[in-house]
Amino acid sequence: MNLRSECYSSCYLAGGTHLIPHWRTVERPPELVINLKRVAPWNTDDLVNTSWLTPLATISDLQKHMFSHPGFSGLSTAAREFGAPLIEPLATVTGNLAAARSNCALAAPLITLAAKVHYVSIVGSGHVSVDDLFEKPGCTTLPHGALITAIEIPTPPPNSHGAHLSLRGGTTSSPLIVAASTLVELNDDGTVRGGRLSITNAASTPREVIAAQEILRAHTRLDDIVGDLGQAAADAADPDDDRWGSAKYRKRMTRVVTERLIKSIASIPTTEVATQ
Numbered sequence: 446m447n448l449r450s451e452c453y454s455s456c457y458l459a460g461g462t463h464l465i466p467h468w469r470t471v472e473r474p475p476e477l478v479i480n481l482k483r484v485a486p487w488n489t490d491d492l493v494n495t496s497w498l499t500p501l502a503t504i505s506d507l508q509k510h511m512f513s514h515p516g517f518s519g520l521s522t523a524a525r526e527f528g529a530p531l532i533e534p535l536a537t538v539t540g541n542l543a544a545a546r547s548n549c550a551l552a553a554p555l556i557t558l559a560a561k562v563h564y565v566s567i568v569g570s571g572h573v574s575v576d577d578l579f580e581k582p583g584c585t586t587l588p589h590g591a592l593i594t595a596i597e598i599p600t601p602p603p604n605s606h607g608a609h610l611s612l613r614g615g616t617t618s619s620p621l622i623v624a625a626s627t628l629v630e631l632n633d634d635g636t637v638r639g640g641r642l643s644i645t646n647a648a649s650t651p652r653e654v655i656a657a658q659e660i661l662r663a664h665t666r667l668d669d670i671v672g673d674l675g676q677a678a679a680d681a682a683d684p685d686d687d688r689w690g691s692a693k694y695r696k697r698m699t700r701v702v703t704e705r706l707i708k709s710i711a712s713i714p715t716t717e718v719a720t721q
């Protein structure tokens with residue numbers, strides 16, 4: 446951390462799968478690269494447990510980890526469908542968040558799980574929830590030079606179920622068009638009592654659909670609020686045109702993906718959810 450603050454043109458390197466391709470496109474790579482794999486206490490076998498991810502936990506580590514609570518289903522799906530098998534053993538979850546890309550695959554499920562990023566910096570240490578982590582593309586809200594030391598993932602509430610759905614431009618490894626994640630909390634009779642919804646690649650950075658929190662407190666059946674949640678997600682989306690799709694198309698797909706996502710949970714038999 447001191448090295449990072451002493452040399453302005455420096456950066457942390459975890460898996461390097463974002464940074465190394467990026468350096469090839471810029472005129473001047475950083476003068477100093479701080480390889481986090483040399484940080485001894487983080488090089489353990491216990492990189493993932495149900496509440497904490499260490500900074501060196503990779504997408505492959507997450508894929509192998511058996512989360513038993515159905516609330517983690519969205520996170521497990523997003524890790525499984527990351528879509529780049531060659532880099533998954535190198536790419537870290539922390540690097541995925543810290544790069545603050547609009548298409549950051551793991552941010553949406555981590556937002557719905559109320560995950561927190563713990564950091565240290567020369568101005569002090571602290572934590573920030575993942576939904577407050579992104580300032581703008583490529584930039585987090587953490588203090589300059591902050592080093593992320595852990596990602597905390599609270600255990601989801603009882604009778605909750607998570608899900609994640611992404612739409613890609615072709616095959617499973619094609620570029621992401623848009624993705625949505627949710628965590629819904631259900632009553633024993635299958636009606637909904639709370640939850641969260643978030644979207645990825647539908648705006649400059651991943652974000653929570655704040656209006657969904659109120660809709661999900663409706664104590665009604667999920668089937669009855671599919672359209673409301675789809676509309677709330679489309680309203681929260683603020684995409685740009687890019688070569689994979691126009692802004693208008695992305696906004697429309699945000700609604701479609703969200704509605705399919707909610708229907709996928711609505712179709713789970715009540716008994717299966719209520720016994721968790």
Ligand SMILES: Cc1cc2nc3c(=O)[nH]c(=O)nc-3n(C[C@H](O)[C@H](O)[C@H](O)COP(=O)(O)OP(=O)(O)OC[C@H]3O[C@@H](n4cnc5c(N)ncnc54)[C@H](O)[C@@H]3O)c2cc1C
Nearest residue numbers: 457459460461462463464529536537540541543549550593
């Ligand atoms: C072929 C290919 C396919 C890809 N597919 C996807 C995809 O489908 N979805 C997706 O979201 N991304 C994808 N990526 C982007 C990238 O691989 C991922 O975002 C990956 O998780 C980044 O992790 P990393 O460990 O390689 O990060 P690095 O490249 O090492 O670092 C990324 C950023 O995080 C910072 N950082 C890393 N660790 C810390 C820390 N502990 N504290 C503070 N800052 C830190 C670095 O300084 C840097 O700014 C792809 C990349 C490639 C090359």
